[in-house]
Amino acid sequence: MQRQSTLDRHPQMFVKHRVQSQDVLGRCQGDGVADGEPVGAWPHARSGHRLLAGAHNLWLIGGFHPEENDAGGLLFEEVWQYNIASGQWRRLVTTGDMPAELASHAALLDPPYLLVHGGTATPFGIRRSRRLHRLCLRTLHWSEVPLTHIGGPDGRPRKVYGHSFTLVKRPGGNRVIYQFGGTTGHVYTNSVHALDMDTWQWCHFDPHSPLSAAALDDADELEANATNGYPPSPRYRHETVYWRGCLLVVGGGTSVSVCKLDRLAMFCPESRTWSRMLTHGAVNNGVPQARRCHSCLLHGDWLMLSGGCTQNNIPLGDVWFLHLPTAVWHRSAYRLPQPTYFHASAVTPAGQAFIFGGVVTTRRGESPSRSDALYSCWFPGAPGRLESLCLRLIVPRAVAWLRRCSLTIQCQSLRLRLMELGVQPDLILDALAQPVFSLPPAPPTPEADPSVAWQRLQEQRPSPPA
Numbered sequence: 004m005q006r007q008s009t010l011d012r013h014p015q016m017f018v019k020h021r022v023q024s025q026d027v028l029g030r031c032q033g034d035g036v037a038d039g040e041p042v043g044a045w046p047h048a049r050s051g052h053r054l055l056a057g058a059h060n061l062w063l064i065g066g067f068h069p070e071e072n073d074a075g076g077l078l079f080e081e082v083w084q085y086n087i088a089s090g091q092w093r094r095l096v097t098t099g100d101m102p103a104e105l106a107s108h109a110a111l112l113d114p115p116y117l118l119v120h121g122g123t124a125t126p127f128g129i130r131r132s133r134r135l136h137r138l139c140l141r142t143l144h145w146s147e148v149p150l151t152h153i154g155g156p157d158g159r160p161r162k163v164y165g166h167s168f169t170l171v172k173r174p175g176g177n178r179v180i181y182q183f184g185g186t187t188g189h190v191y192t193n194s195v196h197a198l199d200m201d202t203w204q205w206c207h208f209d210p211h212s213p214l215s216a217a218a219l220d221d222a223d224e225l226e227a228n229a230t231n232g233y234p235p236s237p238r239y240r241h242e243t244v245y246w247r248g249c250l251l252v253v254g255g256g257t258s259v260s261v262c263k264l265d266r267l268a269m270f271c272p273e274s275r276t277w278s279r280m281l282t283h284g285a286v287n288n289g290v291p292q293a294r295r296c297h298s299c300l301l302h303g304d305w306l307m308l309s310g311g312c313t314q315n316n317i318p319l320g321d322v323w324f325l326h327l328p329t330a331v332w333h334r335s336a337y338r339l340p341q342p343t344y345f346h347a348s349a350v351t352p353a354g355q356a357f358i359f360g361g362v363v364t365t366r367r368g369e370s371p372s373r374s375d376a377l378y379s380c381w382f383p384g385a386p387g388r389l390e391s392l393c394l395r396l397i398v399p400r401a402v403a404w405l406r407r408c409s410l411t412i413q414c415q416s417l418r419l420r421l422m423e424l425g426v427q428p429d430l431i432l433d434a435l436a437q438p439v440f441s442l443p444p445a446p447p448t449p450e451a452d453p454s455v456a457w458q459r460l461q462e463q464r465p466s467p468p469a
Contacts, residue, residue: 017337017358020090020377045092046083048373050362053110055117056349061085061357062117063347065105067125068373078124080105082117082138085377087351088426097138099145104132107240109168111180113200115140118148121185123164128188131162135198150198152205159205160196163187165239169250171272177201181208181250181272184238191237191257195250195270208275234277235268236260240345242299244306246327248273251280254311256295261314263293264332282330290332291323298348300356302382304328307356310343318342318364318371324383340378354385398426 022043052066063083070077080103082095102108108122116137124130135148152158160166166185172178180198184191195208241255241262252268254261267280284290297311297319306325312318320342322335339358346361356379363374398421421431 017340017378017380020379044094046375047079048375049079049360050345050373051106052347052360053108054347054349054357054359055110055112056351056357057112058352059087061087061349063359064110064117064119065108066360067106078105095143097143097145100136100147101145102132102134102136104130107164109166111168111170113170120168121163121166131164131187133160133162148203150203150205154207157207161187161192163192167241167243169243169245171245183243183252184241184255186239191239193234193237232277236262238262240296242297244299244301246301253299253308254294254297261293261295265290280330282325282332284332288332288334292319294319296344298346298358300348300350302350302354305383307382309348309358310339310346310361312344318344318362343374354382356380356382
């Protein structure tokens with residue numbers, strides 16, 4: 004019998020996350036929530052935001068909604084945190100110098116900081132930034148990072164939005180952020196800038212000048228005929244990932260063009276050279292349609308592509324996985340629940356992918372709207388599902404044992420401790436609902452001391468899921 008590939012065994016199912024009630028979460032009102040924020044709060048629908056993921060939390064930064072007002076829309080100058088285990092959103096109360104250009108900005112997670120760079124505010128293209136801000140997750144205080152540059156006026160990037168911002172740990176041990184592309188609203192760039200995180204100093208990596216939108220009539224021909232050593236065409240709202248020593252640029256475009264995905268530009272920071280990855284489709288599959296305003300995530304050797312829009316701003320709902328070692332695209336059997344673009348995504352270290360918000364269309368002919376939906380799925384081969392299955396076996400038995408030993412009386416306290424270990428709320432609710440109190444208590448033993456028993460339970464627990 005022929006062995007199935009990793010992708011063939013991949014369930015490829017999206018799960019929609021919903022508002023959790025106070026009873027399920029067991030969290031007191033006002034616990035780290037902004038003033039007046041109700042329990043079970045949920046971020047407003049938006050687009051142009053950024054989503055970051057850690058092992059146990061997501062962070063949602065900025066975004067835009069075209070509400071009717073004098074400013075031409077609603078720009079969200081806020082940061083939300085989502086706890087994956089509890090299913091709880093909370094809006095963070097921050098202090099300090101928060102950035103104001105929070106549409107199509109760039110964001111990175113650099114624990115214990117969130118880094119935000121560039122972006123635009125309303126009206127788009129008029130208010131732009133090239134400043135770098137960071138939010139300390141321990142103090143929730145914003146501060147601006149002072150930046151310098153070398154190499155004359157071109158040493159630092161322009162004030163752009165829709166650019167990529169990729170953190171790379173170089174072989175020598177220092178960390179560098181690479182910025183590629185972006186737009187001023189009228190000019191699109193294809194330049195690479197590097198920001199040394201030890202000195203916070205910019206430098207320019209290539210001599211190619213940005214091209215205006217009027218000079219991009221032959222952008223498709225330029226891209227198709229480009230050979231190794233030449234940079235890709237100028238663009239914005241692309242995605243960039245770092246894989247095996249190279250920056251891989253996926254999609255993007257301008258206001259009048261989109262970039263194809265059968266030939267992906269690759270930049271090697273060590274040699275400062277451009278090359279191309281020629282991709283192809285699996286059996287009975289082609290390659291994804293050209294697009295911009297999509298999302299890309301990297302986990303291991305797999306790249307996940309979701310949504311985006313065409314040259315005519317038609318939203319797309321397809322999902323693809325690119326196996327980078329073989330450069331083969333695999334089309335997922337499942338699509339996004341709604342065609343979506345200008346959304347944001349992030350992936351946890353365990354391989355759980357999350358997608359939030361974006362511009363969506365529900366029916367043909369209807370004007371697009373913004374979404375506040377949060378979806379998740381697992382990457383091919385991600386171990387998170389095995390951990391989840393183990394927890395479904397262990398948690399109910401652990402709760403029953405704690406109750407039989409009379410180690411806990413308050414369900415609220417037990418619920419919070421389980422959440423700290425990364426247990427999902429549905430598992431906690433099922434475990435606490437079991438009628439285990441009818442069982443006779445176990446005879447007292449030296450281990451019946453609550454602190455000793457809880458310490459032993461922690462030492463023997465499995466690794467919590469992301």
